[in-house]
Amino acid sequence: MSAGDRRARSRRHPAARALALAIVMAFVDVSGASGASLPITAGNLTTVTRTYGASRTCTIGAAADSYANKASAATNFGTGTTLLLNADSTSTERAFVRFDLTSCSPAIPSDGLVQSAKVQLTVATAALATRTYELRPATSAWVESTVSWNVQPTVGGPTSSTTVSLGTLIGTVVEWTATSDVQAYATGTLTDLGWRLSDGSEGIFLGTPLAFGSREAATGQPRLVVTYLP
Amino acid sequence: MARSGTGVGRRVVLLIVVAIAWSVHPGVASNLPMTATRIGGGTAAVTACDSNGFTFRLAVNAASRVPSVNVSGIHASCAGGTLRVTLVNAGSDVGSGSTALPSSGFSGTADISISPLPTSDGITAVVAVIEGP
Numbered sequence: 025m026s027a028g029d030r031r032a033r034s035r036r037h038p039a040a041r042a043l044a045l046a047i048v049m050a051f052v053d054v055s056g057a058s059g060a061s062l063p064i065t066a067g068n069l070t071t072v073t074r075t076y077g078a079s080r081t082c083t084i085g086a087a088a089d090s091y092a093n094k095a096s097a098a099t100n101f102g103t104g105t106t107l108l109l110n111a112d113s114t115s116t117e118r119a120f121v122r123f124d125l126t127s128c129s130p131a132i133p134s135d136g137l138v139q140s141a142k143v144q145l146t147v148a149t150a151a152l153a154t155r156t157y158e159l160r161p162a163t164s165a166w167v168e169s170t171v172s173w174n175v176q177p178t179v180g181g182p183t184s185s186t187t188v189s190l191g192t193l194i195g196t197v198v199e200w201t202a203t204s205d206v207q208a209y210a211t212g213t214l215t216d217l218g219w220r221l222s223d224g225s226e227g228i229f230l231g232t233p234l235a236f237g238s239r240e241a242a243t244g245q246p247r248l249v250v251t252y253l254p
Numbered sequence: 255m256a257r258s259g260t261g262v263g264r265r266v267v268l269l270i271v272v273a274i275a276w277s278v279h280p281g282v283a284s285n286l287p288m289t290a291t292r293i294g295g296g297t298a299a300v301t302a303c304d305s306n307g308f309t310f311r312l313a314v315n316a317a318s319r320v321p322s323v324n325v326s327g328i329h330a331s332c333a334g335g336t337l338r339v340t341l342v343n344a345g346s347d348v349g350s351g352s353t354a355l356p357s358s359g360f361s362g363t364a365d366i367s368i369s370p371l372p373t374s375d376g377i378t379a380v381v382a383v384i385e386g387p
Contacts, residue, residue: 068301068302068303068384068385069300069301069302069383069384069385070302070303070304070332070335071302071381071382071383071384072304072307072381072382072383073380073381073382074310074380074381075378076379134309135309135310135311137377138374139374140318140374182316183316184316201318203314204315204316207312207374208313208314211311211313211324212311213311213313
């Protein structure tokens with residue numbers, strides 16, 4: 025048999041034709057599977073963006089303030105021109121102050137972002153000792169004309185503390201950071217009931233009071249300075 | 255003739271086996287006709303489970319940092335998806351977090367813990383993405 029005859033037979037062999045078809049199908053299957061197996065599936069993708077507006081700063085005067093004295097437990101000092109803080113064990117003094125955040129314009133929206141909030145009080149008598157005073161949010165309502173040592177609001181944990189040094193002069197502005205509380209007031213997480221200011225270590229022997237101006241004072245009234253993104 | 259035909263058949267079978275083995279060898283993958291048209295030929299429908307937007311409420315801690323974000327107003331059809339929140343400052347990511355929205359009993363609200371904690375004065379936007387369900 026010549027070589028040409030053998031090539032002709034091999035082309036006509038049934039097994040060869042069947043396997044040739046199989047190999048062709050194998051190539052087709054390999055190439056087709058490459059595209060069919062791609063993980064392209066339908067699905068949900070939801071995107072929401074909240075872009076804040078330009079930064080605003082709002083300075084608010086106190087809507088209500090007063091202080092309480094343990095030695096005059098039933099007395100209200102709502103009309104006084106000073107707010108007194110004292111760690112003395114027998115004449116402990118605490119101050120209360122509240123601001124109306126709705127007076128900011130534009131309003132601080134519930135989905136806004138408070139970047140900074142500071143409660144500022146102005147020293148009305150020179151400090152006679154170095155003391156640390158803390159700011160706590162009131163968690164129950166109080167009224168300027170009725171709050172007293174016997175009728176005080178409940179309060180939360182300290183929001184911040186600030187130390188006033190011996191010799192701090194009249195007119196010095198002392199501030200407490202209240203960013204977390206004001207953000208909570210804005211979002212509704214906390215109800216805005218104002219704050220209590222008090223000595224961080226009450227109950228000492230022979231404490232000396234520190235006086236700040238109240239909203240009834242001629243100068244140096246309490247202020248809340250809020251910087252926020254509406 | 256019968257012996258000769260069997261010999262040709264064996265050689266053909268051997269040739270075919272070698273050809274198949276060669277064709278599926280990984281080294282040949284680059285020769286497969288995977289054109290852009292074949293790979294990208296399909297389409298995928300991507301839809302949103304909520305079209306009305308969300309409300310973001312950021313918590314601020316005593317250190318004036320943002321530890322968490324409350325996201326509300328999420329449509330019930332988003333239940334079972336994954337919510338991712340990113341806090342942005344002038345185009346840069348400054349904190350992010352994610353949570354799986356429950357498939358059943360979903361209230362439409364989710365709290366996301368943020369890490370790292372950005373300062374509240376270092377955020378200009380909030381971006382939320384829900385993947386799925």
